[in-house]
Amino acid sequence: MRSCPLPRVAWWHAGQIGAGPSTFYEQMIASVTGVVLAVSTSEITVEVGGVGLAIRPTSQALSQARVGKEISLFTYLLVREDDLTLFGFADASERQVFENLKKVSGVGPKTAMQMISALGANEVRRAISEQDAKALTAAPGVGGKVAQRVVLELANAFVVTNAAFGVNGGTDWSDVMSALTNLGWGEREAREAVQHARQSLSSEDDSVTDVGERLRVALSYVNRR
Template sequence: MISSLTGTVSHVGLHSAVLDVNGFGMQVQATPQTLSTLRAGNQARVFTSMIVREDSMTLFGFTDPEEREVFETLLGVSGVGPRLALAVLAVHPPAAIRVAASSGDDKAFSKVPGIGPKGARRIVLELADKLVPLESDTPGTAADAWQSQVLAAMMGLGWSEKDAGSAIEAAVKESPEVAAAGDVGSILKLTLRRLGQDGARSSARASVN
């Protein structure tokens, strides 16, 4: 069992990254949030879970053991494979998943592409006693979790920390209900749209001047 990898990042793609570990190129599948923390040429450590099948061995990478634990717990739900479990983590941070599972919030899982209403209810039923909020999963901590993930994703796309932070704040004020849900994917889309609008306004002003 390979539980973590430490090495030089040699490639970062849309769905995976490759780490050079003692001369071996190790590919890991990961969420956009995890991939956004990796930079080609930099040293990095990712926590991993290996899925072994008859015709393949696949590594899935995570930023911390908590994310990996939630991923592996999701795999215990009937009908949930590694790709779908990774999709859940791409939409919700671990703290939000624990809260949704323990509170019976099936709508949170319905927001994940590939999960319908029936599948969401099944996930909630099967996870109810397996994923419970940690003591640290207070509302403030959960908010910090999605904010840091969105900020990291924006910086990974080339925005400065200052511009990304301002856009996130503006997007949250515009749609507080999305922020309250902790939906990382939706918040990221709102932030990108906000940056696009600000950029368009700046260009328009420049043209007028």
């Protein structure tokens, strides 16, 4: 079976419907589920509807791939004038971090993938939110200047506020769960983080009722994992 990112005819049609082809495709392919046909150190080929999609995965996504087994990946299709590249992520959190990183001047998709693969999405989030540029330099190809630029340009990308989730000072722990899942963590991770936060704050007899404060405690847990 031939490995093919996307049929070229689809590119032409995308350009005819008013939206730019880049915007059209980036929003269209959010995830892929199919049988793994082949695995290499830098690519996974997944059969979807009789077509083998060539996907460039993070190291975390790559570790899930087994030839002959079904896999589900969150994806991001990068559209360039002469190329279509489909990137694969283990979860929505990885994809969100990737989308933020590639917005930074001087940080391309390759560098963004290297950062996520080397450090993990949670560590990248932590480093940015805590202004820890040095931690980012542990990723291949990321020097001090690039790391500082990432921290500077994404300083507010992962800052958590009540307003960001429409909870406006509410006190329900379900708001914390919703906030975590909106940030990209899975339900299991969010549930564990909430349990940890409740235990950590139990010594105060649950007197901390502000969602923002509860969320900060929960985030400190998932960022350390």
